Every structure is written in C-alpha cells, then in structure tokens.
Amino acid sequence: MKERLFGKTLPELQELVLGLGLPKFTARQITDWLYKKEISSIDEMTNLSKKTRDLLVEKFEFGLIQPTKVQESIDGTKKYLFPTVQNKFIETAMIPERDRKTVCVSSQVGCKMGCLFCFTAKQGFQGQLTAGEIVNQIKSIEEAGEVSNIVYMGMGEPFDNLEQVLKSIEILTAGWGFAMSPRRITVSTIGIIPGMLTFLEKSEAHLAVSLHTPFNDERQKLMPVQVAYPIEEVVAEIKRWDFGRQRRVSFEYIVFEGLNDSPQHVRELARLLDGLRCRINLIRFHPVPGTPLKSPGDNIIQNFKDQLNQKGILTTVRASRGQDIYAACGLLSTKEMNVGTK
Ligand code: SF4
Numbered sequence: 236m237k238e239r240l241f242g243k244t245l246p247e248l249q250e251l252v253l254g255l256g257l258p259k260f261t262a263r264q265i266t267d268w269l270y271k272k273e274i275s276s277i278d279e280m281t282n283l284s285k286k287t288r289d290l291l292v293e294k295f296e297f298g299l300i301q302p303t304k305v306q307e308s309i310d311g312t313k314k315y316l317f318p319t320v321q322n323k324f325i326e327t328a329m330i331p332e333r334d335r336k337t338v339c340v341s342s343q344v345g346c347k348m349g350c351l352f353c354f355t356a357k358q359g360f361q362g363q364l365t366a367g368e369i370v371n372q373i374k375s376i377e378e379a380g381e382v383s384n385i386v387y388m389g390m391g392e393p394f395d396n397l398e399q400v401l402k403s404i405e406i407l408t409a410g411w412g413f414a415m416s417p418r419r420i421t422v423s424t425i426g427i428i429p430g431m432l433t434f435l436e437k438s439e440a441h442l443a444v445s446l447h448t449p450f451n452d453e454r455q456k457l458m459p460v461q462v463a464y465p466i467e468e469v470v471a472e473i474k475r476w477d478f479g480r481q482r483r484v485s486f487e488y489i490v491f492e493g494l495n496d497s498p499q500h501v502r503e504l505a506r507l508l509d510g511l512r513c514r515i516n517l518i519r520f521h522p523v524p525g526t527p528l529k530s531p532g533d534n535i536i537q538n539f540k541d542q543l544n545q546k547g548i549l550t551t552v553r554a555s556r557g558q559d560i561y562a563a564c565g566l567l568s569t570k571e572m573n574v575g576t577k
Contacts, residue, residue, distance in 0.1 A: 236320075237293070237294060237295055237296040238294065238295050238296075239296055239297070239298025239299055239320075239367055240265060240269060240277070240295050240296070240297055240298050240365045240369070241298030241299055241367050241370070241371065242298060242365055242367015242370060242371070242402075242406070243269075243367070244402065244405055244409070244412075245262055245266050245409065245411045245412075245485070247262065247286060248262035248265050249262040249265060252265070252380075255290055255294075257287060257332075258291070261283065261287065263411060264280070264282055264283060265280065265283075266412065267411075268280045268522070268565055269297075270374075270406065270411070270412045270413050270437035271369070271413075273380075274297075275297055275299050276297050277295065277296070277297055278292070278293050291299060292359055293441055296506075297440060298367055298371075299371060299374060300317055300319075300320075300368070300371050300375060301317075301375055302315040302316055302317050302375060302376065303316050303317070303318055303324075304316040304570050305377070306538075306551040306560040306562070307560070308556070308557040308558070308559050308560045309537060309559055310326060310445070310556055310557065311331045312328070312329065312330050312331070312556045312557030312560070312562050313328070313329040313376075313377075313378075313557075313562070314326055314329075314557060314560050314562035314567075315327040315328075315329065315372070315376055316471075316569070317368075317371065317372060317375070317488050319344055319362065319364065319368055320365065320368065321344070321361075323344040323361050323362055323569065324344070325344055325364065325368070325372075325389070325390055325492055325569060326341060326389060326390060326562070326567040326568075326569055327339065327372040327376065327518060328389065328556075328557060328562040328567070329342060329378055330556050330557065331378075334379050334383075335384055336378050336382055336383050336384070336385040337382075337383065337384040337385070337386060338372065338373050338376065338378075338382050338384070338385050338386070338390050339386050339387075339388050339389045340369055340372045340373065340386070340387055340388075340391035340394070341364065341369075341372065341390035341397050342364055342369060342389070342390070342391040342393040342396050342399070342400050343354055343360065343361075343362045343363055343364060343390060343391025343392065343393075343395065343404060344355075344360075344361040344362040344363075344364065344390065344391070344569070345358040345359050345361040345362075345390060345568075345569075345570070346358070346359075346360055346392055346395075347359070347360035347392075347395065348392050348395070348425055348458070348459065348460055349458075349459045350425065350445075350457060350458045350459075350460075351456065351457050351458070351526055351528065352447075352457060352489060352491070352520060352523070352526060352528055352565055353523065353565045354523045354524075354561075354565055354566045354568045355390045355391070355565070355567050355568055357524075357525065357570065358390075358568050358569065358570035359521070359570075360548070363396045363399060364391070364396065364399060365399055365447065366399045366400075366402035366403040366405075366406060367419040369399065369400065369403035370406050370407060370413075372389075373385060373407070378411065380574050383419060384419045384420070384421075385407065385415070385419065385420045386421045386422075386443075387400065387419075387420075387422040387423055388421075388423040388424065388443070389567055390567045390568075390569070392425055392427060393422050393423065393424060393430075393434075394402050394422075394427040394429075394430025394434060395427060395430070397430045397433060397434070400422065400434075401433075401434065401437055401438060403478060403493065403506065404417070404420060404422075404438050404440055406411065407420060408420070408438075408439075408440075412439070414423050417438060417439035417440040417441075417547040418439070418440075418441065418481060418482075420440035420441065420559075420562065421440060421441040421442070421443050421445070421483075421485075422434060422438075422440055422441070422442060423442075423443040423444070423445065423487060424442070424443070424444055424451075425444075425445045425458055425460045426443070426444055426445070426460060426461075426464045426466060426469035427460065427464060428464045428468065428469060428472055431444075431469070431472065431473075432472060435476055438458060438509050439481075439482060441482060441483045441484070441485070442473070442482075442484045442485075443484070443485045443486070443487055443516075444469060444470075444473070444481070444484070444485075444486050444487065445458070445486075445487045445489075446466060446487060446488050446499065446504075447487070447488055447495060448488040448494070448495040448499075449466065449500060449503040449506075449507045450503060451465060451466075451467075453494070453495065455467055455577050460548060463516045466507070467507065470507055470511070472551070473511065474501045474510065474511055475523050478511070478512055478513070483513075483514070484511070484512075484513045485514045485516055486508070486514070486515045486516070486517060487512060487514065487516050488515050488517050488518065488519050489517075489519075489528075489565070490517055490518065490519060490520060490530045490531050490535065490536050490539060491517045491520050491529060491531065492520075492528075492529040492531040492532075494528065494529075496531065496535055496538075496539040497534075498542065500539075501539070501542045501543055501546055502546075503547075504543065504548060505543075505546040505547070505548060509549055511563065513548075513549070514549045514550070514551065515543060515548055515549070515551075516550075516551055516552075516553045517536055517539065517540055517550060517551070517552045517553065518552075518553045518555075519531065519536060519552075519553075519555050520565075521555065521558055521565055521566055523565065523566070536552055537552070540552055
C-alpha cells in the first residue's frame with residue numbers, strides 16, 4: 236500500500252521532498268493542494284512539474300478517503316460512515332444549526348474506556364486513527380467547505396490517541412493547513428490527566444470534560460476512568476490552568492433519570508467547580524441497549540439547569556440531535572462492520 240500524503244504536516248513533507256531530491260518549497264506547494272484546494276489526486280497538482288508528480292505517484296497517494304454511507308436525520312443532522320486504513324469503520328456526525336455547521340469527529344475505532352452509558356464502549360477498542368483519518372472526516376464530507384466548528388466528541392477518547400489528535404489539530408489550525416482558529420475546535424475527554432495537560436500546553440483549542448456526577452462512587456460505576464483519574468483531581472489540575480476569556484473549559488453532564496439530578500448533586504457540583512470560569516452542558520441521556528440507565532423528562536432537565544444557574548454555574552441544555560439515525564451523543568458504533576463483510 237502506498238503512503239498517504241494527506242495527514243502529513245509541513246515539516247514532514249519538507250523532509251519527504253528533500254529525501255526525493257526535490258526543492259524544499261515543493262512541500263509548501265503540496266500542503267496548499269492537500270489542505271486548501273479541492274482536488275483529490277497528485278496528478279491534479281498542476282504547479283508541480285510532470286516529473287515531480289510522477290516521482291510522487293510512484294511512492295505516494297493523495298490519501299483522501301470517501302464515506303461509504305451517509306444518513307440524514309429529520310432534523311438535518313447527518314451521519315457519515317468512513318472506512319479506515321485498517322479495514323474498520325468509523326462514524327462522523329455533522330450537525331447543522333442556524334449559523335454554523337459543527338462536525339463531530341471520531342478519534343479511535345471503538346473505545347477502551349468502558350463508560351456504562353456509551354454505545355461506542357460496547358464495541359470495545361479496535362484501533363487508533365491517524366491524524367489524516369481524523370482530518371479526512373472534515374475534508375471528505377459534503378459540507379467540507381462550510382464547516383464552522385469541530386468537536387472531538389465522536390468515537391473514542393482523544394487523549395488515548397494524543398499524538399495523532401494533536402497532529403490533526405496542528406493541520407487544522409496551521410497557516411499552511413486549514414488555518415482554522417483553535418477557538419472553533421473543542422476536544423472532549425473523560426479526564427485522562429497526563430494527556431489533558433499535554434493538550435493544554437501544546438494546543439489552544441477548547442477543552443470539554445465529561446463529568447456526569449461529582450460523587451466518586453457514582454462516577455466509578457458510570458466511568459471506570461474515575462479510579463485512575465478522580466474528577467476531583469481532574470478539576471484541580473484544570474483550576475491551575477489559566478482559562479481566560481478566549482479559551483473555554485466546559486463540562487458535559489448527561490442527565491440520567493433519578494441518578495444524578497438531585498439537590499445534593501447541585502451542591503456538590505457548586506463546591507467542585509467553585510472559582511472556575513466554566514460552563515456545564517446538560518445532555519439528555521439517549522438510551523443504549525443493555526444499560527439500566529433511563530432518559531429523564533424535559534422538566535427534570537430544565538429544573539436541574541435552573542438549580543445550577545441559581546448556584547452561579549452557567550448551565551445550558553444541549554439539544555438532542557440526530558437521535559433517529561443513532562448520531563446523537565453516545566450512540567456511535569460500528570461494531571459489526573468490517574470492510575468486505577458488510
Ligand atoms: S463516552 Fe467516550 S470515553 Fe467513554 S466509552 Fe464512550 S467513547 Fe469512550
């Protein structure tokens with residue numbers, strides 16, 4: 236299999252062209268074709284000589300991967316199915332709103348984190364994605380030219396694939412890449428502290444942390460990661476960081492009926508997040524086959540939101556999108572799929 240150019244950084248391409256005996260500036264020409272223009276083959280890189288293109292084609296391919304299936308929800312949300320290099324599948328959601336189009340990308344095939352409420356967790360871990368495969372989820376969708384925001388909230392835990400996730404953010408934000416503002420990118424984690432600290436240091440993108448309950452015993456049952464990285468420690472680390480007006484930290488909070496929406500939860504959340512400029516996003520639980528957890532009514536979510544706001548924690552409710560096509564939060568899964576066996 237030929238190596239893919241799409242997903243390489245400018246320094247990587249510089250090394251590559253020098254190795255082929257080509258001038259260093261060829262790398263910058265290639266990044267323009269890869270990340271700024273609408274082509275999909277090396278032969279279309281018309282400002283490179285025929286000889287250079289032939290040399291590249293011998294060893295490399297452009298490297299875009301087209302989706303094999305697109306589903307559209309009644310609310311306009313789309314779910315794209317992409318094959319991966321390792322013959323697996325991943326899903327990507329595109330959520331249109333009035334003035335924006337947000338793409339929710341996957342960072343792994345499946346996930347090893349085992350969160351009780353998550354459909355991807357039932358799939359288990361099937362492999363890492365490369366930076367190219369992550370960025371391809373933005374480049375190879377029908378809305379590629381209109382994407383306003385990117386969230387790393389699809390399949391997988393981004394900080395369990397830290398290097399490739401950071402590289403994908405570099406490609407999205409560098410001047411030679413997509414030149415997007417890092418303020419349009421949010422990476423969501425369940426709280427892998429070492430990865431989170433590296434991300435905070437090396438990138439300027441927003442951070443979202445899956446919180447779901449402030450109580451240790453409850454969180455352990457919902458999210459095994461709590462044993463290694465308790466939420467108290469995750470928040471303590473975040474408090475040490477400077478979140479000014481530009482860079483945001485938010486907490487994702489799935490509301491489960493009768494489990495994590497009591498006045499005690501409100502009080503404990505207020506204590507945990509005291510002194511931190513942040514926001515809580517409440518998310519309605521979307522029932523996953525095989526879990527005892529239940530979805531709450533709208534009035535319960537609204538009431539919980541009001542209580543948190545009264546305590547001074549800025550809280551919003553995230554609208555459920557794409558539930559009918561299993562594109563909503565926690566519902567992505569490609570467990571049964573392998574290329575060639577569909
Ligand atoms: S919620 Fe995220 S981290 Fe937890 S199992 Fe699902 S994909 Fe993995």
